[in-house]
Amino acid sequence: MKLKLGILDQSPVSMGGTAAIALTNSINLAMFAEEAGFHSVMYAEHHGVEAYGSSSPELLAAVALGRTRQIKIGTAGIMMKNYSAYKIAEWSKLLSSIYPGRFILGLGKAPGGLKDAVMALNNHKPVVLSSMETKLEEIIGFIKEDKGIYEGLIAQPKNLQYLPEILWLGSGTTSANEAARHGIGYSFAAFMNSENGPENTEAYLKGFDNTGYSDIPSLQVAVAVSVADHIEVARRNAYGMAYQFLQSHQRVSPDAVFPPEVVEQKISGTEDEEEFFTILNRMIIGTPQSISGELQQIAEKYNTDNLLLLCNMYREKDRMDTYKSIIKNNY
Template sequence: MSITLSVLDLAPIPRGETASSAIASSVALAQRAEEHGFQRVWYAEHHNMPTIASSATSVLISHVGAHTERIRLGAGGVMLPNHSPLTIAEQFGTLEAMYPGRIDLGLGRAPGSDQNTMYALRRDPMSADSFPQDVLELQGYLTGNSRVRGVDAIPGKGSNVPLYVLGSSMFGAQLAAALGLPYAFASHFAPAMLEPAVATYRAEFKPSAQLAEPYVIAGVNVVAADTEDDAREQLAAVKRNLAIGLFGRGQALTDEQADQLLAQGAGQHVNSMLTHTALGTPAQVKDSLEAFARTANADELIVAFQSTSLEGRLRAVELTAGAMASVTA
């Protein structure tokens, strides 16, 4: 089977490090992914999260674009209800003008934040209800067929930046199918509805000017190392970080305290998030990714390389690419 591989970079800020070092790490990861033939790197919009540096998604894409040559770059995704469609069309139209033929725009409708952060973003709590209409308005700006009389996105008009609908439920699957857009499922952290959502998307898909056949991207975690023991140690560290980030209430906790959180209930939540994780040596990762691609009925896998160190993520890119070379050939 042929599997296209891409990277989802969460732009993590490790304990004791800074946003500057996290952004430098994102550049290094994109360069390594480009070197090893990955299709694209996507960055997700998150706000008010001390461990993630990708809040200004379009700015990060621009920076990484200046330090890479070929690999596609994009949002996985922009949370469209946080913005006006015109603003996003202008931002991604600018990126397309800077890096022609390399820009993707994945769109989600989740807030990407809590209620206080929604207030700080000046977001209307009901704005998610207009997500389908906002997607169409954005598409109109990018294709040069504005739905708002007398208003064009400059840059952006006629750029035809490809749109992707992101989701983890039936809503996104049905919307992507109705609009004839590619569908990316967030199975790297929200696995529950993967199979029924993909089945619904494929069954209901209607061809569009952008896409003739359904196209599914599925998110999956990878912890790849030279030995299985090393991979398991890296996964344990990742679980501690997730427990601290999700349940540590902003505190600087020790590994022992993180282990207590995991033992007291955080572990069940973290393990559920990491349901779809390929772990181990290159051969083990290859077997897991092939099996996951069949389960997800996916055309492309977008990989979140889970390690608390940049060195671990870079090595995992190399090992995964090498292991999957015979599959993608």
């Protein structure tokens, strides 16, 4: 099966590096991805953390769309707690108007940062946590120009030839059912939670309402990957990313990507060591000879040809080599 491969870019900052370097790397990666034949590049949103350079995936997507010609570019995702449905609809329609058929609006329910960052984003007011599906319905209504949202209120620009593709990000059955109910795409974060994954994605496919926003289901599965000529090198290259995931699971602000030897010093002999290797073992780690088969297995497991690949590494060259190996061997 020919896979439709995308890149999930968190604009990782390496130890000793800067956010400016990470953002330059992101733009360079997008241009490489188009030339190499990737289907899409999706930008993540994080606030108040050293680990990631981009707090505004919609702005990074706009820059990348302007520097490329055909590849799909999107957000993965916009953290809806922090913004109004109306504003999200407006800039989504704007990007879809300027770059018809190329912009993907990925939406998520996570906060996108720790407590202080989320409070600052919401003008130091408590965040309403119970209305994310309602906000999704409003976004869809504004994009489709339904009359029943706010009488007479429009989200410019009007009368788009191509509406933005919408992806609902999640890692559980609730998100899968919400995406299916509204007829939008579903991006399953397998790198965060692979337990009961096929059950979640099957629920989406079976429950998809083709009378909703789209008439065809779009299932994407996001996985963390690392590829090198030798499996042990690939495994060690992924240490920094695994350590960031460990920190996120512990609700600690992730550090910049550490080199493998620093990670070893931090986890060796500690109570976190077992959890760290559990996270590492959930990643797709391979060689140029094995990676195609491993990704095919993931695609078959989840009944989709659409995979989103996340790779955060201390050395940008190792990250680029991973993506080069994967696209070269995607026969």
